[in-house]
Amino acid sequence: MIDLLSLESYCNEVLQVDEFNDYCPNGLQVEAARQVEKLMLGVTACQALIQAAEEWGADALLVHHGYFWKGEGLALRGVKANRVGALFRQRTALLAYHLPLDAHQTYGNNRQLGERLGLLPANPVAEGSLIWQTSLSEPISAAELTQRIADRLHRRPTHIAPNERPLKRIGWCTGAAQDAIMEAAGQGLDAYISGEISEQTVHLARELGIHYFAAGHHATERYGVQALGRHLAERFSLEYRFVDVENPV
Template sequence: MAHRNQIDSHLQALLEVGRFKDYGPNGLQVEGKAEVHKLVSGVTASLALIEAAIEAQADAILVHHGLFWRGHDGRVTGWLKARLEKLLAHQINLFAYHLPLDAHPELGNNAQLGAKLKLVADGRFGEQDLGFIGAPEKPLSAAALGALLQFRLGRAPTVVEGDGRPLKRVAWCTGGAQGYFEAAIAAGADAFITGEISEPQAHYARETGVAFLACGHHASERYGAPAVAAQVAETFGLEHQFIDIDNPA
């Protein structure tokens, strides 16, 4: 058992929240019960995750994608009302960490995806040093890297193969980080892995020869939240359950 403020303080320090400029508030977004016995983790604070956490008798939820984002106009209507109503009625604490959870060198989304692919980061790149770059165990082709992603994440990625060079340096940044592709190229990557692809990236890959692989926003970010929540649970003696709400995006 732990007090929600203990958990909040621990996470603020662990994830170095203060050093990031983010798109929304990191930390305790919805206050629930003071004492936490069971913690559920998930990717996004969707209604389905909240309902599953209620069914699991959780006192707190830890997610990567919370409820509040830059540009929100402050009205509690529609989907936001439905989610908040459930959280407040069942007194469930909601903790959300966006960029800090991406960036943690061991427990974050990028580190955990790298571990899945046996990629060890030896450098950072991009805005706020969110991108990771390192070498695979041995050089491989873009097709082989795509097959590895499909095997590890259970989803066929979109692969733009570049010029077919052996991939000796691989860069990655989970989620919607397609805008980091040019920074990855400048950092010396032979390939870049992220969650999403937009129209320009295919052209950049063909014109620079650097492979681009998009493996799904949700699929690439399933690992940070449960890793952080497991650390919290071990620290405070809590029960922890990861609940994956599938998302095709």
């Protein structure tokens, strides 16, 4: 068991949240508990995850996608009121880490996705970049990489193929990072993996000559929160559980 604010302070320090200019507040978002013994993990603090936390008796939720995003309405009404109200009623705190959890060298989504796909060792393409890269000892075909993603993420990616060249330098950035395809191509990568795809991504991949794999926003961001949660559970003797709320996107 650990005091909630102490848990937040530890996470903030480990993930170096002050180093990021993010689209949402990182750390404690809903202070609905004081002590944490049971920690539930998930990708997004949706109503289904909140319900699962209540059924399990979780003291806190740790997620990648929380609330209070830049540009959204400030009022607690509708869906947001239902979610926040439920957290307070069931006394479940909410901690959320966005970009800091993408970037962390050990627990981050990019590092964890690279491990999941067998693309380690790897490193960011440039200082301050969220794109990670690796150079394979032996090139593989686009079909091989497609099948590897499908097998290990349990979701077949959308693949945009501009050519038939084998792939040696592969880069990735989880979530909604399709717009970083130009940076990926500028770094000389043969292929770039992310979560989502936009209409323009197809044309950019073809014109830039880089293979693009859209592997799913949710599917690519399931692993960072689990890695961080396991670490917290071991360090502070917490019970923990990851709930994967099905999401085809």
